[in-house]
Amino acid sequence: MTTPARGYFRAAPKVSPYERVRDFARVQVRAGLLNDDALLAEVVSVVAADLPAEDPTTAAAAILGLVRVELLAEERAWGSPTDHERLVAAFSALEQEHVIVLQAVEDHWVADAELRRRAAAGQATVGVVWFTAPDVWHAVDHGMLELNVWHPDTANVAPGEPLL
Incomplete structure (x- = not known):
């Protein structure tokens, strides 16, 4: 009789669709590769796909606002040069x-x-x-x-x- 394998594969914790969108926005803001319009458009498209019950533009703007505030708070503690x-x-x-x-x-x-x-x-x-x-x-x-x-x-x- 064989024992079922346990512990070999770890499942990542479940992440809600909102958390996925928020994390996407966080990474995009911190990467700094997109201008504001392109950034908003990217996050709007992700909101539309992952949070269909939300208004994409409103939700994207709110999420971007949150992650920008977090980044600004962290920036205050950064040394120079960054x-x-x-x-x-x-x-x-x-x-x-x-x-x-x-x-x-x-x-x-x-x-x-x-x-x-x-x-x-x-x-x-x-x-x-x-x-x-x-x-x-x-x-x-x-x-x-x-x-x-x-x-x-x-x-x-x-x-x-x-x-x-």
Whole structure:
């Protein structure tokens, strides 16, 4: 007789549709990738899908208001420079060294196209650093932004190489 397996798979706690929408809005606000109109439109579409009993625009505006207030409260405790300020400074330094920096791009094809465009224009390029919007969303919750670093031929830069 075999004993049923227990404890091997942990189920995530159940999250209400409202909490899912709120978390989506929180991540989008903190990511800072969308302007106000685009942000509202994104959250409205999620509210319409996940909270069908709610007025999408009213609920989205209220949820965005809540998550913005929370963010502002946290910002008061942040030191200077912030992680974002350090990241912006690092990207600026890379660009001074002829490294292309592509922020929140759709996918690797964007990086490839930019490398090809610059090569065709005869522009000196040491490499490219790029990341996608989902990389930023992950960073919001996990405190680490995954960057892709390529040589001009699109080969990944390996540990120990000068570009790193």
